[in-house]
Amino acid sequence: MFFEYLDVVTNPFPPSDNSPSNCDVFHIGRIYGFHVFYAPLFGKVIISDSEFRKRILSNKENFEKICAPELGPCGAPPIADKGFTHFGIFPTSECNLKCVYCYARGGESKKILNFEILKKAVEFLNENNSVEKVSVFFHGGGEPTIQFELLKKIKKYVDEELKAEKIFSLQTNGVFSNETRNWIQKNINHVTVSCDGPPYIQDFQRPLRNGGKSSVFVENTIRFFVENFIDINVETVISKFSNERQAEILEYFHKLGVNNVKFNPISERGRCLCSPTEFSTSPGMLSFFKNLLKSMELADIYDVKLAFTGSLDFCKVASCVVASRAFIITPDGFVSPCISVPSRDAEYNELIFGFFDKKENKIKINQKKLEFLQKRTVQNIPKCQNCFMKWHCAGGCAISACLMHGRDIYSPYEGYCRWIRKVGRSVLVYKIKKDLLKTHPFIEEKNGQIIYRGVFNEFELKEFPAKGKEGGSLLEVDVDKLELLTKKIEEQNPRVLLLSFKISKKYLTRETGRKIESFLKSLKEKRVSFVVAKPLPKCLFGEDYQRIIAQFKIPKGCEECIWLYILKDGSFHICGTDKTIPQSKFRSRKDIVEVFKKYNAKPTALFCEECVYKLRGNCAGLCKQMVF
Ligand code: SF4
Ligand code: SF4
Ligand code: SF4
Structure with a gap:
């Protein structure tokens, strides 16, 4: 019987007393002939053969006895408390940009939140909300920083008067003065900047209100926040035009130093219905999806966290703030549960559940409606x-x-x-x-080309300094020439650089290790996306070995080496042996490792045989092929 599992998701729910068989376990299909199960409340994906499925997974008693203890605790959502966890403030509907798809038609009206109404909203929350920690967010049906004096006043007031513990966040288009950005740096805990990518996309999709280019301002803002360690996310709207350029967009943010990006396809609402162009129409879900999968993998190579609807980051009970208890005060004095309902005039304003009552001088809410929303x-x-x-x-x-x-x-x-x-x-x-199963990535040799095959991407690799299709490069570098290379690599800027080292016995020293570490560190700082293909021996790094291999994702041994097998003419050829496995029979890296260990008994350099690290099993040795 065969059964393996992997942690894939963070389950923030506390462990439950539920019987494990009541924790959702879904059969979602097959892969390489294995059955695939998804158990989100255990945070795991499971694969099994048919026998294990039949005897264990489909049998309640056996599942609880044999499988569940392996999977660990199953978290279940607690009973939600009734208060508001989010306090949204929309200071204005005005905007300095005229994005072609703006759902809120930002800038087409001039509504400004009356400070007295804001005070009443705070009063309402103090009297009616028992939640101890509230996320206060400034958002818009316009650009919140446009009313800068008001924004400052609101922030100060809420900070001083709202009784709950607070975290402040801001959603902005990133076009503002240095004074504003310095204020943000000091006053806001988390910033989300809307930016659609490189200038040739940003300037068409998100022009200034006067039609000018916004990219130069937004880029400066992002650089400033990154350089000053402000916690930022970038949210990007993908149009029909930018859809085929998702990789370039991701690369652009990666080079700017952004670590968190979210891609959203255009949702055809608001301004984009006026005069549709390819910058303001939806990419079509299938087409968006095809590129999104590639982006997801590329983001992993870049070490960027890419969020999107349908990603499996964590478990939650409510899809959005509608039911996760948001109280959003709009510039015209209404209380909305949703950022897509920024005023009384918005589409779907039937979600609004409260308003400022002038006569009674207080916020009033429709309790029945609120309960209807919060139950969702x-x-x-x-x-x-x-x-x-x-x-x-x-x-x-x-x-x-x-x-x-x-x-x-x-x-x-x-x-x-x-x-x-x-x-x-x-x-x-x-x-x-x-x-x-670790079947991917791997190398394929086809028609004289070397291809780096990920799950969704293929990069043709050309010997450095050339770049292959999709911008891949292959570089085998002598350790005594490292210093000369950093600049060249940065200039050449490959999308993926597959890197391995050539080392002779005399260079197996801590000094070389330090050079390699500083070389890799400077590539990282320059935002070069590289993959170290072959393992490096312990004697290079001594006690720092674990830290360094984790930091730069260096393979620990032949088992993790990219060159362990190569796909050629429909079969996988196993390193240093004459053995092959047909592609159709290949199901797991483990299968290949077994063959490799059996038939390639001495993959390391002869001089490693006497090394104390190797003898004690602390180092796999230096690959013969890396010796020069
Ligand atoms: S999307 Fe935002 S920045 Fe663009 S016009 Fe609308 S409110 Fe302004
Ligand atoms: S709304 Fe989401 S969770 Fe519900 S059935 Fe559809 S995909 Fe599944
Ligand atoms: S022998 Fe060298 S090339 Fe082959 S798998 Fe091991 S480290 Fe990689």
Whole structure:
């Protein structure tokens, strides 16, 4: 019987007393002939053969006895408390940009939040909200920093008067003065900048209100925040035009030093319905999806965290702030649960549940409506109960449901569900191939070309300094020439650099180790995306070995080496042996390691045989092929 599992998701719910067989375990298909199960509340993806499926996974008693203890605790959502965890403030509907797709038609009206209403909102929360920690966010149906004096005044007031513990965040278009950005640096804990990528995209999709270019301002803002260690995310809207350029967009942010990016396809609402062009129309979900998978893998190579709808970052009960208890005060004095409802005039304003009552001089809310909205957690949406994405999607966007079913936010839109499951399944397949069965990435030799094959990407690798298709380079570097190379590599800027080292016996010293470390560090600082292909021996790094191999993702031994097997003419050729495995029979890196160990008994340099690290099993030795 065969059964393996992998941690794929953080489950923030506390461990439950539920019987493990009541923790959702979904069969989601097959891969390489194995059955794939997803157990989100255990945080795991499981693969098994048919026998294990039949005897253990499908048998309640056996599952609880044999499988569940292996999987660890199963977390279950606690009963939610009733208060507001998010206090959203929309200071204005004005905007200094005129984004071609703006859902809120920012800048088309001039509504400014009355400070007295804000005070009443704080008063309301102090009297009615028992939540101890509140996330206060400034957002817009416009650009919040445009009313800078008001923004400062609000921040100060909320900081002093709102009783709960607070974290401040800001969503901005990034176009503001140095004075504003210095204030943000001192006053805001977390910033999300909206930017659609390199200037040739940003300037068309997000022009200034007067039609000018916004990219120069936004780029400066991002650089400033990165250099000053401000916690930032970048949110990017993908249009029909930019869809085929997702890789370039990601590369652009990577080079700017951004570590957290989110991709959203255009949602055709608001201004984009006025005069659609390829900059303001949706890329089409299938086409977006195809590129998104490549981006997901590229983001891993760049060490960038890419978020998107359908990613499996953590488990949650509510899809968005609608049910996760947001109280958003709009510039015209209404209380909305959703950032997509920025004023009374917005589409879907039926979600609004409160308003400032002038006569009574206080905020009034419709309790019945609020309860209806707050009940929209995944446990209360019948259609979601058997869906494997339920703890990530949690019923999807309430506005999308409105779009299809009017006020019925408890009936998810089937087209959306199909899409979410497709994304979720692909993310799991990716993790299985890369991290569980470890079949990918690998090298393929085809028609004289060397190709680096990831799960979704292929990079043709050319000997450095040339670049192959999609910008890949292959570099085998002598350790005594490292210093000369950093600049050249930076200039050449390959999308992926597959790097290995040539080392002779006299260079097996800590001094060489330090040089390699500083070489790799400077590549990282220059935001060069490299993959160290072959293992490096322990004697180079001594006690720092574990830290350095983890930091630069250096293979620990032949088992993890990229060159362990090469696909050629439909079969995998195993390093240093005449053995092959047909591609159709290849299911796991483990299978290849077994053959390798059996038939390539001495893959390391002769001089390693006497080394104390090797004798004690602390080092795999230096690969023969790396010796010069
Ligand atoms: S998307 Fe934001 S920055 Fe762009 S016009 Fe709308 S409110 Fe302004
Ligand atoms: S994909 Fe559909 S059924 Fe599944 S959780 Fe999301 S809304 Fe519910
Ligand atoms: S012998 Fe060298 S090239 Fe072959 S798998 Fe081991 S480290 Fe890689």
